Amino acid sequence: MVQAFSEALYLGVDGGGSRCRVRLQDAQGRPLGEGSGGPANIRLGLDVAWDSLMTATQAALAQAGLGQDALGRITAGLGLAGIVTADDTVRVMERATVFGSVAVASDSHTACLGAFAGEDGGIQIIGTGSSGYAIIGGKGHSVGGWGFPLSEKASAAALGRDAIRAALEASDGLAPRTALTDAVMARFGSAAAIVDWSETARPTDYGTFSPLAFDHAALGDPVAVELVQRIAGDCGRFVRHLVAMGAPKVCLAGGVAPHILPWLPQGVTQCLATPRGDALAGALLLARQVASRGDVDA
Amino acid sequence: MVQAFSEALYLGVDGGGSRCRVRLQDAQGRPLGEGSGGPANIRLGLDVAWDSLMTATQAALAQAGLGQDALGRITAGLGLAGIVTADDTVRVMERATVFGSVAVASDSHTACLGAFAGEDGGIQIIGTGSSGYAIIGGKGHSVGGWGFPLSEKASAAALGRDAIRAALEASDGLAPRTALTDAVMARFGSAAAIVDWSETARPTDYGTFSPLAFDHAALGDPVAVELVQRIAGDCGRFVRHLVAMGAPKVCLAGGVAPHILPWLPQGVTQCLATPRGDALAGALLLARQVASRGDVDA
Known part of the structure; x- marks a missing residue:
């Protein structure tokens, strides 16, 4: 019994739109290895996401000095971007049979679990895109995160796009020219160049103009x-809104979060908390929840 | 001399994003034939646009009982969507050597020429997208029209997108539910279905929700x-803005124009005029300008 218990392994997975990170722990929570791979947003296709996840997992196993045979001993907590519907969860579960057992949730859920160490709370992600999530009474609730251009408010992509819009309106004489609109236009050279660029521009491309706006x-x-x-x-x-839903406090996350802090409307800062752990810590908590309860509310 | 003059032909071309229309006239302005073809926005590729234009032209020649040999007698005025830079004009001119002579302009320019029968004025196109144009002192000035999502304001695509956004915010509890947000959600069935749809949705797809908003x-x-x-x-x-630039009056054009009239802010209606001719009339004017002057300010 003791031997079997000591052999249990826990894997936390944080699969985002640009890369996938994993952390492997033993039963006592000691770190054994970490690894990373490419994008793991399942909207890019489950094959792509799974490739990235396995690349990262193999790296963590190698670091831990473990072989393929260890996979069956792993209880994995997968927090993956792009998990929206129950059907998404089922598809990932079906793919994950390589692990001993598995729990699947959105990356928002695991980020929120990590930030509040499994207690109730909310997380507002402000990166290239934006999305909110709250765990209330142990149950997860998603807010926003419907993707660009439908729910990109409070994101780098929106800020960058609006800066470019302002530059175009300034060039049309519809709005004032300022140092910002001149700087945006200088990056492109001409309004026509913006049109060419916009034909293939992705949200991350728009997001690259957000530092210019903050500066x-x-x-x-x-x-x-x-x-x-x-x-x-x-x-x-x-x-x-997350607080009104019942989240005691909210953590900000994502690359834009530190820059937006000084600009938040009055009273918002009092709603904020500092995260207690990262998304990998949350994914490991998810794995331990499934190991102890056999199910999870995500 | 008289014989040669009577043999001169004028072709007006209105090349839009969904179809291309042409009108053929004799030297006295008598209609000889019309034709239509597929999309002729040069941003879809000059080959695509040119195919559509020639399909429409062949149809007009056939209707007029004329053969291929008539092409060299044609002075063509081409108003094409997607003409933005001087380089665009040159590329089209180089392609258009099949005609005896040719003038190239954006479809906004020919629409404005048609609306004011060649006199000064402005045109604000409110369709799937939006763009403004003014001819002042005979010279054309473009405003906006930089494409979705950078300058889609006052367009069906923007209105439809905003209606879908409102439905998603209502479903998140971030904004009130109304008959409109319920109707939008009913079309999709669920918020997740909107995310799937949005991955491939084009501006015209967003625009299909604009009648729902007007209703x-x-x-x-x-x-x-x-x-x-x-x-x-x-x-x-x-x-x-077009009036401030110097346009004596402005015509509204595009599918959304009639629906937006009752909602215009006070004082705007006094700036508006009823178009005197359509974009094909404008394209024919462009052809006659080049025939008489040998150049054109577009």
Whole structure:
């Protein structure tokens, strides 16, 4: 019995749109290895996501000095971007039979679990896109995250797009020219170049203009200030909504989060908490929940 | 001399994003034939646009009882969607050597020429997308029309997208549910179905939700009224800008134009005029301008 218990392994998986990270632990929670792979958003196709996940897992096993035979001893907690429907969960579960047992949730769920160490709370992700999530009474609730261009508010993609829009309106004489709109236009060279670029531009491409907007807002550029205030206002609205739903506190996450803090509307900061753990810690918690309970509310 | 003059032919071409229409006239302006073909927006590729244009032209020649040998007698005025840069004009000119002589302009320019019978004026196109154009002192000035999602304000695509956004926010509890948001959600069945749909949705797909918004706005639905007022406000802003640039009057064009009229902000209606001719009439004017002057400001 003791021998069997000591052989149990736990794998936490944080599968995002640009890369997949995993962390392997023994039964006592000691770290054995980490690994990473390519994108694991299942909207890119389950094959793509699974490839990335297995690449990362093999790296973690190798670091731990373990072979393929260890896979069957693993209880895996998978937090994957793009998990929206119950059907998505089932498809991933069916693919995951290589592991001894498995729990599947969205990456928002595992990020929220990690941030509050399994207790109730909310998380508002402000990165290239935006999405909110709350665990209330142990049960998960998703808010937003419907993708660009339908629910991109409070995101780098929205801020970058709005900065480019402002540059085009300035070039048309419809809106004022400022240092920000000049800087955007200088990156492209001409309005026509923007049109060419926009034909293939992805949300991440729009997002690359968000630092320009933050930098100019810090210097008081009126257009930049207006745009940053708008996404900060949306962020504040989302945070308050998570609290109204029942989340005691909310953690901000994502690359834009640190930059948006000084711009948040009054009263929002009091709703915020510092995360206690990362998304991998949350994914490991998810794995331990399934090991102890045999099910999970995600 | 008289014989040669009577043999001159004029072809007007209105090449849009969904189809290409042409009209053939003799030197006295008598209609000889019309024809239509597929999309002729040069952003779809010049080969595609040219195919559509030649299909339409062949149909018009056949209707006029003329053969291929008539092509060299034609002075063609081409108004094509997607003409943005001087380089675009040159590429089309190089392709158009099949005609005796040719003038190339954007479809906005020919629509504006047609609407004001060659006199100064502005045109604001409110269809799937939106764009403004003014001819002032005989010279053309383009405003907006940079494509979705960068300058889609005051368009069917924007209105439809905003209606879907409102439905998603209502389903998240972030915004009120109304008859409009329920109707949008009923079309899809679920928020997850919207995410699937949005992965391939084009501006025209978003635009199909704009009638739903207008219908509900007419019934006083508060969300629909807000969305329609927003695009009507943007439309009003664009119209006033064209007037401020020097256009004596502005014509509205495009499928959304008739629906937006009752919602325009106060004072905008006084800036509007009824078009005197269509885009084909404008393209024929362009052809006659090049025939008489040998050049054109477009």
